[in-house]
Amino acid sequence: MTDDLAFLPAREIAECVRSRKTSAAEVAQAHLERIRKFDPKIKAFLSVRQNASPGAPTGPLAGVPVALKDNLCTLEEPTTCGSKILENYRAPYEATVVSRLRAAGATILGKTNLDEFAMGSSTENSGYFPTRNPWDLSRVPGGSSGGSAAAVAAGLATASLGSDTGGSIREPAALSGVVGFKPTYGRVSRHGLVALASSLDQIGPFARDVQDAALVMSVIGGHDPQDSTSLPGASPDYVGKLERDPKGLRIGLPREYFADGLDAEVRDLVMTAIRTLEKRGAKIVNVALPMTEHGIATYYVVLAAEASSNLARYDGVHYGHRTKAPAGLIEMMSKSRAEGFGPEVKRRILLGTFVLSSDRIDAYYHRAQKVRRLIARDFEKAFESCDVLMGPTSPTAAFKLGEKSADPLSLYLCDVYTVGANLAGLPGISVPCGFTKGGLPAGLQILGRPLDDLGVLQAGRAVERELGLLVQRPAL
Amino acid sequence: MDFDPAALRHIARLARLDLTDADLEAIRPRLQAIIEYVDQLKKLDVEGVPPLDNAVDLTNVRRPDDPRPGLPAEAALANAPAVAGPYFAVPRIIDAP
Numbered sequence: 304m305t306d307d308l309a310f311l312p313a314r315e316i317a318e319c320v321r322s323r324k325t326s327a328a329e330v331a332q333a334h335l336e337r338i339r340k341f342d343p344k345i346k347a348f349l350s351v352r353q354n355a356s357p358g359a360p361t362g363p364l365a366g367v368p369v370a371l372k373d374n375l376c377t378l379e380e381p382t383t384c385g386s387k388i389l390e391n392y393r394a395p396y397e398a399t400v401v402s403r404l405r406a407a408g409a410t411i412l413g414k415t416n417l418d419e420f421a422m423g424s425s426t427e428n429s430g431y432f433p434t435r436n437p438w439d440l441s442r443v444p445g446g447s448s449g450g451s452a453a454a455v456a457a458g459l460a461t462a463s464l465g466s467d468t469g470g471s472i473r474e475p476a477a478l479s480g481v482v483g484f485k486p487t488y489g490r491v492s493r494h495g496l497v498a499l500a501s502s503l504d505q506i507g508p509f510a511r512d513v514q515d516a517a518l519v520m521s522v523i524g525g526h527d528p529q530d531s532t533s534l535p536g537a538s539p540d541y542v543g544k545l546e547r548d549p550k551g552l553r554i555g556l557p558r559e560y561f562a563d564g565l566d567a568e569v570r571d572l573v574m575t576a577i578r579t580l581e582k583r584g585a586k587i588v589n590v591a592l593p594m595t596e597h598g599i600a601t602y603y604v605v606l607a608a609e610a611s612s613n614l615a616r617y618d619g620v621h622y623g624h625r626t627k628a629p630a631g632l633i634e635m636m637s638k639s640r641a642e643g644f645g646p647e648v649k650r651r652i653l654l655g656t657f658v659l660s661s662d663r664i665d666a667y668y669h670r671a672q673k674v675r676r677l678i679a680r681d682f683e684k685a686f687e688s689c690d691v692l693m694g695p696t697s698p699t700a701a702f703k704l705g706e707k708s709a710d711p712l713s714l715y716l717c718d719v720y721t722v723g724a725n726l727a728g729l730p731g732i733s734v735p736c737g738f739t740k741g742g743l744p745a746g747l748q749i750l751g752r753p754l755d756d757l758g759v760l761q762a763g764r765a766v767e768r769e770l771g772l773l774v775q776r777p778a779l
Numbered sequence: 780m781d782f783d784p785a786a787l788r789h790i791a792r793l794a795r796l797d798l799t800d801a802d803l804e805a806i807r808p809r810l811q812a813i814i815e816y817v818d819q820l821k822k823l824d825v826e827g828v829p830p831l832d833n834a835v836d837l838t839n840v841r842r843p844d845d846p847r848p849g850l851p852a853e854a855a856l857a858n859a860p861a862v863a864g865p866y867f868a869v870p871r872i873i874d875a876p
């Protein structure tokens with residue numbers, strides 16, 4: 304019974320709970336049991352609500368067990384952002400997305416691991432411990448939302464939330480074999496999301512299929528007066544309009560997304576999925592995104608600049624770690640920050656401070672903002688001849704823990720296909736498209752025009768439906 | 780751009796990170812490599828290109844200027860490492876007279 308509940312889709316759990324075939328408490332218990340049994344191996348969770356209060360037996364997510372990336376503010380447990388500097392931080396308010404999940408009947412199971420302050424692509428940079436890939440425990444789940452991806456893949460939660468600043472939902476979804484959706488910038492309220500890079504951050508769902516991802520989007524999306532970057536206007540009907548015939552859909556294949564550096568097995572799996580849609584009447588269009596090669600450089604300048612500014616708030620005064628060493632005010636702040644932040648966070652703060660310093664800001668930050676415009680124009684031009692773009696989410700399947708730790712730049716390059724959507728504000732999804740011979744999942748990425756979140760979800764659903772891949776269960 | 784130790788020390792001071800010489804020497808080559816990588820942007824012609832600082836076209840978002848409750852002082856102070864009455868406490872900044 305327990306394992307059956309663990310891999311039921313969210314929509315079926317909600318239906319069973321609403322019709323009283325099962326109770327939210329029973330569903331919660333089944334998942335908490337699996338967390339106790341399997342999470343010691345995977346380490347997806349930073350904190351678990353052992354006495355999770357079951358969601359209401361009404362609402363679109365009635366009794367659906369959900370996990371939250373630990374950079375979303377909650378009242379019941381610490382919100383650490385995977386950082387020692389916030390080890391005991393208790394948020395004084397709850398993120399809007401969390402309130403919306405609860406109002407829809409969801410049961411919150413706990414908070415998931417992440418690279419410290421969401422800086423990373425492997426969840427190895429957590430200040431606490433690395434998370435492991437449920438398909439191969441010697442490999443990373445991707446990151447930075449690796450805990451949220453792994454929890455859903457392993458059947459420890461039915462859905463989860465992550466945040467995507469340069470690929471941090473889509474890349475771990477691909478490496479962990481689940482669906483991960485990054486909405487258009489502004490579609491989902493960020494009130495209560497601890498900021499990394501404010502012009503890039505967006506919250507989105509993980510689920511085991513696109514239908515569930517659309518269901519969660521229908522709950523968390525929509526305008527929020529508490530977030531000034533939240534888009535006004537009504538949300539699309541993500542659930543009701545999800546099924547769409549791929550006949551006539553124009554699929555753009557950016558040539559740069561299939562160039563050197565892409566693993567051959569991943570490429571073949573992605574192309575098989577795309578050819579399946581072509582057989583159902585979709586049209587393949589070759590497009591170019593010539594600025595792709597400058598995406599990572601642009602992203603790291605913008606990200607570091609915004610992160611160094613956002614992370615200035617951790618100064619040992621209002622909250623977070625304060626040094627025990629006796630010191631004056633400036634030394635107190637400088638020592639508290641040096642003690643509390645991990646190495647990758649320090650590197651990015653230093654890089655950000657450098658690119659924003661008065662004698663460098665034109666050469667780096669202002670120049671990167673102009674290149675960002677060129678990148679957005681690339682996408683606009685590509686979308687003149689197609690409706691969606693498709694390609695791989697990540698150049699490779701999951702890599703081994705430690706494989707890329709020595710060279711931050713090699714890790715940054717994992718994000719080559721994903722950063723463009725953040726820089727241009729586009730919606731994007733990663734959908735499972737099969738397994739490598741070594742048994743590792745591969746992800747297909749779909750990008751759409753700004754605000755065409757529904758079109759991206761529809762295309763993702765079409766891939767899922769036409770490929771007919773069944774949800775697999777990792778052997779744990 | 781060569782990232783010499785003095786330049787890095789200056790940046791660390793601006794960033795309020797109290798790093799030892801050993802820390803800085805460990806960070807320097809990695810940071811140098813990242814900066815050399817992002818220096819590729821200098822080769823691009825961006826003459827006349829307007830900067831893109833935000834992907835949504837929203838400016839001057841306002842809400843009605845109606846009073847509403849804010850965070851109570853106790854909640855705001857609850858996470859503070861040190862408090863003095865209703866205030867955040869910090870090390871002395873000005874010498875006593």
